Amino acid sequence: MTPVFSHGDLRLYLLNLLDEAPRHGYDIMQALSDRTGGTYTPSAGTVYPRLAKLEEEGLVTKTVDGRKTVYSITDAGRAEVTARKGELEGIEANLADSVRLIADEVRGSVREAMKSLQADLAAAARQERETAQRPAPVDDARARSREQLHRADAAVNDFRIRVRSDLRTHVARGGELATDTVDAIVNELDRIARDVTRALRG
Structure with missing residues (x-):
């Protein structure tokens, strides 16, 4: 850095x-x-x-x-x-750039984590539908469903850990966590949850 x-x-x-x-x-x-x-x-x-x-x-x-x-x-x-007032103004500008950079990094990490979660959940839903379309013994289908459930659980937990770590690190460093950023996270998670529900019902 x-x-x-x-x-x-x-x-x-x-x-x-x-x-x-x-x-x-x-x-x-x-x-x-x-x-x-x-x-x-x-x-x-x-x-x-x-x-x-x-x-x-x-x-x-x-x-x-x-x-x-x-x-x-x-x-x-x-x-x-x-x-040296002119030099101080340059230093202040560099500090402002550093604060903006760390805020951008946090937002970027949240977006990437959301994309990763969406991709994992969409893949799990597709595989679930494909599995349901193939004839198989009941026990085998249930076993595969349980396996995919574990996979989905792991993806959700991984997302939670990554985002929580990024947010806590940002705040611990003294960064500001704006209301609109949290609102965007909440709204995006709600949208993902609705997409998953529709995919499972479809």
Whole structure:
């Protein structure tokens, strides 16, 4: 996966976050995760050394507030943010693209899973009809039906697991799960269920 921040961008973005307001370390990490839609969740080992470097450069100061260390931008740091405003706009645009990309990936995964389920259920229905048309002992027909039932069950369970995993991963990364996306999933599943019912009755 392409890095969310190019070389040097994270340093500038940290300054930008502190230009908005003083923050403690965890707040900075959470803000980075939120603003990248969960595509980037930095570790303490990534953030704190950069904050220490910014402090050495005189761009950031830190104060201890109880158990928390709060970082604040200095006048020199604020001047750098102002001077590099154009670069920050480019970084913000890249972050917005990353959020859109992960949302598109989730929607694409849901669509592919639905197509796969439709294909599996349609194949099972066709095979069921073909089996019913061939003369065979009652016991053999029932055995084949049970076999196909297991196959259909497996397809439905596989679909459920895949979609649930994609949705949970998306939300866990901080991505937004829009109402219209869920409505589309519910409506599509309802349509598939009706198609299956018609196929079995036909």
